[in-house]
Amino acid sequence: MKSNTVAELLKKDAKSQDIEIKGWVRTFRANRFIALNDGSTLQNIQCVVDFEKTDEAILKRITTGAAVHIKGQLIESQGKGQNVEIAVLSINILGDSDPETYPIQPKKHSFEFLRENAHLRTRTNTFSAVMRLRSSLSFAIHKYFNENGFYYMHTPIITGSDAEGAGEMFRVSNLDAKNPPLNEDGSVNFKEDFFGKETNLTVSGQLEAETFAMSLGKVYTFGPTFRAENSNTSRHLAEFWMIEPEVAFMDLAGNMDLAEDFMKSVLKYVLDNNREDLEFLEQRLLDEEKTKPQAERSEMSLIEKINFVVDNNFKRVSYTEAIDILKNSKPNKKKQFNYIIEQWGADLQSEHERFLVEKHFKCPVILFDYPANIKAFYMRLNEDGKTVRAMDILFPGIGEMVGGSQREERLDVLKAKMKALDIDEEELWWYLDLRKYGTAVHSGFGLGFERLVMFATGMGNIRDVIPYPRTPQNAEF
């Protein structure tokens, strides 16, 4: 007899079928009712033990966290809350779980405690739901791009370049950590290192993705990226996953269309496929927010927020318009912003972005055409000579979700920009080649995957939406 999963059994009709199932005990009450879970669904299946016919030594070993193998009959449930249950005929303890020491007791644990026990936290409803949603979103992303003619590309993790410009990098080395070989001038001789030069962990796959876009047309990356920044916040990780599509012959308007369609599509996928987990997380968020003052609570529930994004157009606003709105806003005039917006050219802070999204427009906002000098070297300079075809997509509650741009496709303009920023042409010879041979308009964006998972799960700390977070002073597990 093939083992079933809980998800399969809960969908079956109760026709007193013989079944067997393996899973972990969530709770055992009244020496009679086992709530059994195997990860296949948020739901437990109730297994009813006839304690009079069961060895007492076995009954004692049915504890929270124990792995058990149950044979029995699937029958119509006698109690409330489920349609079917299992009348247990035999139970075999596969692995005990000492109730005195098992960290995941059937009670509410703080997320901090569960982070310290991240190897066990997916044994809770919250984290199993989060990780199932993370998986589902990942699949939705691959599905979207596959159906839309994009090729998945694995850009390199170890890079010999430090010109990507997106932030501080981690060094990757094989040299003796204490006594590295030195050059005559006393500097470290990276020629003796594994790759024959200094190497780092990538901060973005964009530049390499551009090379494939300029031959294969539509490509995307979905891989880990790294920032060696000492940011101990609820929104930053040193290691996170990023999605970066890149498309030849697509301009900034097309880039906005793509990003909006993409975001809506993957969120719709989880609405359609992960209802149960979403409803659980929605309730969790409601319960959490009950402890907060009214003003800090969300106006919409989790599923309402997701539906809102799926159903509404993203508002497209130029940076220049946004500055006007902000300059004339109440918090700016009343000096409630930490950074007062005084003139065009100011870099927008999180407080400004949140004002635009949450107070002013009350919907996802695409800001575009930013001042050139606050954006990266590869962004397409507009005809005005002072703005670039950049875009940021801002989401309620999360802030920046996507950053993208049309790329500078003109060799002379790109070279001038690199020179002004002191970026070595020789290091990016291959990137410049794309502008020498068959250059064309092209665009793309980057989406921080964990930000998307935060939005879709309502989790407030980025460390709780990735299996094993890497942050300053923490690389446990």
Add this chain to the structure above:
Amino acid sequence: MKSNTVAELLKKDAKSQDIEIKGWVRTFRANRFIALNDGSTLQNIQCVVDFEKTDEAILKRITTGAAVHIKGQLIESQGKGQNVEIAVLSINILGDSDPETYPIQPKKHSFEFLRENAHLRTRTNTFSAVMRLRSSLSFAIHKYFNENGFYYMHTPIITGSDAEGAGEMFRVSNLDAKNPPLNEDGSVNFKEDFFGKETNLTVSGQLEAETFAMSLGKVYTFGPTFRAENSNTSRHLAEFWMIEPEVAFMDLAGNMDLAEDFMKSVLKYVLDNNREDLEFLEQRLLDEEKTKPQAERSEMSLIEKINFVVDNNFKRVSYTEAIDILKNSKPNKKKQFNYIIEQWGADLQSEHERFLVEKHFKCPVILFDYPANIKAFYMRLNEDGKTVRAMDILFPGIGEMVGGSQREERLDVLKAKMKALDIDEEELWWYLDLRKYGTAVHSGFGLGFERLVMFATGMGNIRDVIPYPRTPQNAEF
């Protein structure tokens, strides 16, 4: 009018429709016929220019590699080799490509040359086909696991552990490379490093995947892994992608079933979805092999080989049986092997694996139940006390494709093994916890993704199946 892709146009009926298309010139012959490619398919679309109505300055700029924007009519082709073609009404040069300097001329280039120009090599038929197949295999993998109830899990890339035991690791650090902070005893003080301890790039996500399997049931990883080994061969990369499923309540026999079903399913996917690219690569391989002596040529063509794997059962052979076969084999008796098999316990070399697969069984082979002392610490010890429930899957032409095992689920046995191998219990406290709380039989395997791509594309060098290979002395692009 929306721009089309070449793939879309080639599927349309020629009804003199007005169309426009952007792409790159592959060739331009007789001042009349442009072969245009945009990456959406291996095929080019023929665009026929009326040179009498076209400015001569423009005609001169229609060179191999140039990006062009063509407007015209899709019509029935006058010539052979295609059903439809484009009668060009206007052509706009988006980006020139100087024929004097453009590296990718319309002629045969060596793979070595193209590796040096890896940023442009996907502009050739061979590499565009390889990378489309790589993308398609990736999707097939996600699709298979998604349809079979597995959750995708992103295991950490930066690890604080050096106990994974699969090979030499790269150090990840933020300390000053030349003058790192030192402890009083003169050793490097990694407490001052970013993560507060020494960290490395992962060699495997298995141990973390086990934590999720023991709560979510069925999970898999698909991510980059690293080996700091100085292997300059056609089969090794310092950075490569690996797929690692891990399943609770599954034993070694189930693991073999899963691996076989999985491999067949993803290969069937590309047979069904990438016919054109496969046929091109099949012909390429035939042409390449024509230059080789008869004995070195494949007995089957590329598509035949893939079909053979999809259609035939993998042969399951115990290590002990395999040793018997090898001991009595002709090359062993005639001392043609570099390593002569003398007794049970010998580690199998690539020459032995290839003999078993290519000469003896002539099909994919699953070897299992290896001697404990040549396998990793986490593998389940058999009742004989000397073998472990390990398996390797060997493929013709490639050798080891998959390595897996049932995991040691018994705390006492695992601890004894770790002690014997001097693996620190404290470092793997969380891994041991899985055996303390609700332990159960579980199994999984690892598949080197690039080996699979090599098999499916017939490419002979692993550097040619990944966008930007990382190997000793090479981290270009």
